Amino acid sequence: MSYGLLKGKKGIIFGALNEQSIAWKVAERCHEEGAEFILSNAPIALRMGELNGLAEKTGSEVIGADATSTEDLNKLFDAAIEKFGKIDFILHSIGMSVNVRKGKHYTEMNYDWTEKGWDISAVSFHKVMRTAWEKDCMNEWGSILALTYIAAQRAFPDYNDMSDNKAYLESIARTFGYYWGERKVRVNTVSQSPTVTTAGSGVKGFGGFLGYAEDMSPLGNASALECADYCVTLFSDLTKKVTMQNLFHDGGFSNTGVTQKVIEKYDF
Numbered sequence: 001m002s003y004g005l006l007k008g009k010k011g012i013i014f015g016a017l018n019e020q021s022i023a024w025k026v027a028e029r030c031h032e033e034g035a036e037f038i039l040s041n042a043p044i045a046l047r048m049g050e051l052n053g054l055a056e057k058t059g060s061e062v063i064g065a066d067a068t069s070t071e072d073l074n075k076l077f078d079a080a081i082e083k084f085g086k087i088d089f090i091l092h093s094i095g096m097s098v099n100v101r102k103g104k105h106y107t108e109m110n111y112d113w114t115e116k117g118w119d120i121s122a123v124s125f126h127k128v129m130r131t132a133w134e135k136d137c138m139n140e141w142g143s144i145l146a147l148t149y150i151a152a153q154r155a156f157p158d159y160n161d162m163s164d165n166k167a168y169l170e171s172i173a174r175t176f177g178y179y180w181g182e183r184k185v186r187v188n189t190v191s192q193s194p195t196v197t198t199a200g201s202g203v204k205g206f207g208g209f210l211g212y213a214e215d216m217s218p219l220g221n222a223s224a225l226e227c228a229d230y231c232v233t234l235f236s237d238l239t240k241k242v243t244m245q246n247l248f249h250d251g252g253f254s255n256t257g258v259t260q261k262v263i264e265k266y267d268f
């Protein structure tokens with residue numbers, strides 16, 4: 001269903017890799033709601049070629065950028081400004097931990113890998129916002145969003161250094177969000193339920209994560225499409241004064257102590 005919530009709005013969407021990606025669903029929903037945008041991802045992800053299908057479907061241009069490279073980001077934002085003038089929204093849907101990918105235990109982390117994952121998953125959000133800031137390319141009442149996970153607040157074994165990266169990411173949203181206030185732009189993070197995607201499924205024991213979260217959420221896990229719907233509202237003019245927040249989109253998981261379902265599993 002379309003409500004025309006983003007009619008006339010322009011943006012940049014980072015992180016659509018394949019149909020499962022949260023950013024892919026966000027792009028589809030933004031298109032349905034009337035937005036125009038550029039799709040960006042790391043050059044290596046573009047070589048997989050899947051993004052072209054989404055670009056065709058949504059009438060978007062694809063521009064590669066390694067989100068850790070300020071040079072790439074400068075080129076991307078220059079292209080966006082040339083195409084759209086100022087823009088209204090940015091989605092940062094980027095995450096990767098080399099320690100997770102290579103199965104390195106948290107207690108034995110390889111610090112070179114930690115730094116790389118931190119740069120990709122957290123600092124890149126600062127780099128994206130700084131590029132937009134220096135080019136002064138956000139319209140008033142624009143909206144900048146990044147995706148995060150509750151492992152920033154609570155310990156989840158095997159989420160590894162991504163927990164630390166997410167805590168840092170959320171802090172950047174608050175701190176840079178303060179400054180963006182001067183320009184009437186809002187910055188938030190959406191803390192999403194575990195979701196079956198390439199990044200999500202890379203976490204050891206992900207099936208257990210998913211099932212436990214489902215049982216511990218009064219409304220059940222939120223899907224990627226439901227997350228996309230929420231992102232659309234946060235890009236729309238209906239949420240102008242929401243900023244510097246970490247917004248849980250998790251079926252109630254974050255505020256639940258225990259559910260009847262879980263009690264029954266352990267009752268004797």
Ligand SMILES: NC(=O)c1ccc[n+]([C@@H]2O[C@H](COP(=O)([O-])OP(=O)(O)OC[C@H]3O[C@@H](n4cnc5c(N)ncnc54)[C@H](O)[C@@H]3O)[C@@H](O)[C@H]2O)c1
Pocket residue numbers: 014015016017018020021022023041042045065066067068092093094095096120147148149191192193194195196197198199200201
């Ligand atoms: N899947 C989950 O369970 C879950 C839950 C909460 C939050 N998130 C977050 O949602 C976001 C999107 O992840 P997803 O689950 O859709 O998985 P995904 O694998 O589809 O997306 C991750 C994206 O990051 C991109 N990326 C990696 N390195 C990059 C770089 N150097 N420059 C630019 N892009 C780069 C990848 O190419 C990919 O498109 C991530 O921040 C993730 O941590 C995911």
